[in-house]
Amino acid sequence: MNTPQLQRLVFLLLLAGVTLAFLWVLAPFFGAVFWAMALALLFNPLYQRLRRRLKGRANLAALLTLLLSLVIVILPMIMIGASLIDDATSFVQRMRAGEINLRSYFQQIVAALPGWLTDWLGRLGVFNLESLIDKLSSGLLQGSQLLATRALAIGQNTFQFLLQFAVMLYLLFFLLRDGVPLSRLVRDSVPLARSHTQYLLNKFATVVRATIKGNVVVAIVQGILGSLAFWALGIKGAVFWGVVMAILSLLPAVGAALVWAPVAIYLLATGSIWQGVALALWGVLVIGLSDNVLRPILVGKDTKLPDYIVLISTIGGMSLFGINGFVIGPTIAAMFMACWALFRHDDRQRSPDAQGGEPDVPPSADDEH
Incomplete structure (x- = not known):
């Protein structure tokens, strides 16, 4: 019963099982792992140039590349995200206060149209779009509220966010330094x-x-x-x-x-x-x-x-x-x-x-x- 074919099959099943288990363990850090890999691929040419100029000092080249990626990509994205969240919160407040009313804007557009065009569009049923406008307005409000809620959740889970961010930076350093040997291993x-x-x-x-x-x-x-x-x-x-x-x-x-x-x-x-x-x-x-x-x-x-x-x-x-x-x-x-x-x-x-x-x-x- 203990044939080479059976041993091979059991080994392949074991390999698949431990691989799936490893991916399951990494699942909570999917975003951190994914962006560490993506940024490592994006900044690898820069890392290689720095390594050549630094005469093969891989750790220093990886550290400098990591700092440059923070300045060029990561920190600006965080600042833009913070600005977007602030503006989205203001947008929600203005919609709730009635300062932004898509139905009113639509009615203003209709009132400004010539009479012949209004009659023609009315026969086509275009003005039935008011219900669609209401749904769109409601959807925008819900989307902005969701964005604000997510922002609040990030603020309340600051530790988890910082952990994901630290894991991403940690992985990015080693993927920059060891990316070529890892690709050869794969x-x-x-x-x-x-x-x-x-x-x-x-x-x-x-x-x-x-x-x-x-x-x-x-x-x-x-x-x-x-x-x-x-x-x-x-x-x-x-x-x-x-x-x-x-x-x-x-x-x-x-x-x-x-x-x-x-x-x-x-x-x-x-x-x-x-x-x-x-x-x-x-x-x-x-x-x-x-x-x-x-x-x-x-x-x-x-x-x-x-x-x-x-x-x-x-x-x-x-x-x-x-x-x-x-x-x-x-x-x-x-x-x-x-x-x-x-x-x-x-x-x-x-x-x-x-x-x-x-x-x-x-x-x-x-x-x-």
Whole structure:
């Protein structure tokens, strides 16, 4: 009964069991582990340069890279988050006080329309949107209350937040210092062809790096451009709406327009013609163009994913994993396509009438770097 096949099966079951148990243990620190890995991939080129300049002193290079990541990424994100929470709390209070009333804004737009247009839209049933406006207003209020509640929960669980933050920084230091040996260990341990493992690891690193770098840059640019436009037009809460546009810009093509387009329509309908035209032109020609120019360069060029795949995978990832999903979703999509590309390449290689030449997806490390 104690055959080599049985021993192998039992060992594989044991390996799967302890792996799942280890992942279960790490589950409470999922966010900390995930962002430590993502930031390590993002800042690894900087770490390698510092290590060469410091003549191989890995600990010092990792520490300097960690400090730079704090200054460049982590601390600014914490400050922006704190500002967003403060503005969201103010937004909730203004909605409760009746200072912000979407139904009133909608009625102002309708009252400003010409009579013939009002009659035509009435026959189309457009004015039945008032119930939808009420639901949207209620949803915005609930969303802002949820954000404020989450902020209060973070404040009440300061110890847990600090623990997650400390774990992330701790892991980031060691992943920077030992990332290359760890990737080699994974490559040598995974029961796949070495070329396939190397290709998939390179694809994973490239997609994570490009997604974070590209999406964050696009979000910052669109948030700043939108906030400047709102500030110039005297719209209250310019910083808050700029941050909202930055977050929504994680959705390709449609993101920031969900904020500036309704505001431009409202300005046009209520008689502020030049302000509405200026905001619409700024949104289309500047904010929209920045997305169309920057995103393909920073995201699509490296991930080699079509825009519609990026959009769908981003929305799906964020619905499943929250804010982490804007990285996880496209990464899963890219790995899915990479695995099928490798499968297709291997299938062609095994085909008796396979033609010579370069494969569609070369499974070597040199393809990515």
